[in-house]
Amino acid sequence: MSDSGYVALIEPYQDKLNIYGGAEAFESDLAVMPEKVRVLLLADLTMGEVCNGGFWQYFSNSSGIVAPEAVAAFDTLGLPNMANMVRATMGFFGADYPREREQRQAALKAHDEAHRTKENAGLEYLSPFEAADEAFYMLMAAEGGGFDVAADRYAQAEVQP
Numbered sequence: 001m002s003d004s005g006y007v008a009l010i011e012p013y014q015d016k017l018n019i020y021g022g023a024e025a026f027e028s029d030l031a032v033m034p035e036k037v038r039v040l041l042l043a044d045l046t047m048g049e050v051c052n053g054g055f056w057q058y059f060s061n062s063s064g065i066v067a068p069e070a071v072a073a074f075d076t077l078g079l080p081n082m083a084n085m086v087r088a089t090m091g092f093f094g095a096d097y098p099r100e101r102e103q104r105q106a107a108l109k110a111h112d113e114a115h116r117t118k119e120n121a122g123l124e125y126l127s128p129f130e131a132a133d134e135a136f137y138m139l140m141a142a143e144g145g146g147f148d149v150a151a152d153r154y155a156q157a158e159v160q161p
Contacts, residue, residue: 005148005151005155005156006040006044006148006151006152006154006155007044009036009037009155010040010041010044013033014041016029017029017030017041017045019062019063019066020062022099023065023099023100026065026099030042030069039072039073039076039077039154040077040154040155042070042072043070043073043074043077043079043147043151044151045066045070046066046070046073046074046086049061049063050136051137051140054127054129054130054133055089055127055129055136056108056127056128059089059092059108059129060101060104060105060108061101062101064101064104065099065101067090067097068090068097070086071083071086071090074086078150078153078154079139079143079144079147079150082136082139082140082143082147085132085135085136089129092111092129108128111126111128112126
């Protein structure tokens with residue numbers, strides 16, 4: 001990630017977004033942030049988490065609470081394919097995306113148990129998102145000139161009234 005540009009814009013807000021206290025706390029914190037910061041922070045959080053451990057980690061951790069807003073953030077950044085990838089992976093959970101971490105973890109556990117065999121018994125978990133992970137990494141590097149380029153471009157753009 002770049003050391004300036006969008007990172008400098010979101011840095012003061014990174015500890016002000018509560019993703020651990022449930023949907024109400026998250027939405028309350030998000031509501032008071034400037035729009036540009038919200039867009040960049042949600043996209044950056046999603047990108048960082050997926051790059052660290054794939055969509056399985058993203059959805060099993062508290063960060064998965066931001067997924068619906070992250071779709072809109074990627075669209076706003078001019079990264080519609082990344083938005084569609086997040087949207088598609090959210091579909092694993094059904095039509096009503098679960099904001100609560102425990103619900104997402106239960107769905108992932110159920111998938112794991114349904115697909116566990118002798119051959120994969122040694123794996124820590126079975127991710128239904130491996131193909132999506134690879135596609136997301138490729139999009140992150142290429143779409144819109146790459147995520148950092150698109151995010152920096154958005155950070156530097158004038159806010160339209």
